[in-house]
Amino acid sequence: MRKVAQRxxxxxxxxxxxxxxxxxxxxxxxxxxxDYLQRDKATNVISFAMQEGEGSGIQPDLLGDIVISAxxxxxxxxxxxxxxxxxxxxxxxxxxxxxxxxDHERGTEEDARLMEAREQEVFALIRTExxxxxxxxx
Numbered sequence: 523m524r525k526v527a528q529r530x531x532x533x534x535x536x537x538x539x540x541x542x543x544x545x546x547x548x549x550x551x552x553x554x555x556x557d558y559l560q561r562d563k564a565t566n567v568i569s570f571a572m573q574e575g576e577g578s579g580i581q582p583d584l585l586g587d588i589v590i591s592a593x594x595x596x597x598x599x600x601x602x603x604x605x606x607x608x609x610x611x612x613x614x615x616x617x618x619x620x621x622x623x624x625d626h627e628r629g630t631e632e633d634a635r636l637m638e639a640r641e642q643e644v645f646a647l648i649r650t651e652x653x654x655x656x657x658x659x660x
Contacts, residue, residue, distance in 0.1 A: 526611050526652055530618050533644050541585045541621060543614065551591040566594040567613040569620035588617035608656060611648050615641060 523543055531539040546554070548564035556562040558570070572578065572586040590613045599609035619637055626634035649656045 523610070523614065526614060526648060527618065529648060529651060530615050530644055533647055534618070534622055536583075536585070536622065538583045539585045539621075540581075540583050541618065542587045543617075544587065544589045545592050546589060548591050548593040551589055551594070554589055564591060564594060566591055566598065567617045569617040571621045571623075573621070573623075585618070585621040588614065588621070590614065590617065605653065605656070608649075608653055611652060612641075612645055615644055615648065619644075 527541065527543065528537075531537055531541075551568065552562065552564040554568060555565050559568065568589045570587040570589075572581070572584045590610065592610070595609045595613055596606050599606045602609070619640060624633070624637040624640060626637045629637075
């Protein structure tokens with residue numbers, strides 16, 4: 523996960539970016555989702571950006587925190603017929619893009635398209651380097 527995160531950050535122009543990654547189960551992510559986002563349900567990934575709101579910019583390299591539900595990732599991977607690592611790496615990418623300011627939920631349709639395009643672009647790099655069995659050239 524550390525190497526994948528570093529590759530995502532480097533590809534995003536933030537090689538010195540710092541973040542924390544917490545892998546939890548559905549019950550724990552549900553509590554986090556409820557307590558911090560007022561959504562009483564499990565989800566796959568939550569990002570908490572440190573470069574938004576009061577205090578942003580104090581530590582420019584400190585991007586924030588990413589919480590991933592391993593249970594949801596495993597379930598989604600199984601449903602898609604993909605390796606667990608593939609889903610885990612994609613959720614990590616998705617979370618990092620949120621920390622970098624991409625937003626498919628609160629932004630416009632164009633913002634969502636930009637985020638999806640960036641996900642596809644960077645995930646292609648991740649697939650090639652860390653999931654060669656999923657690479658088109660494999």
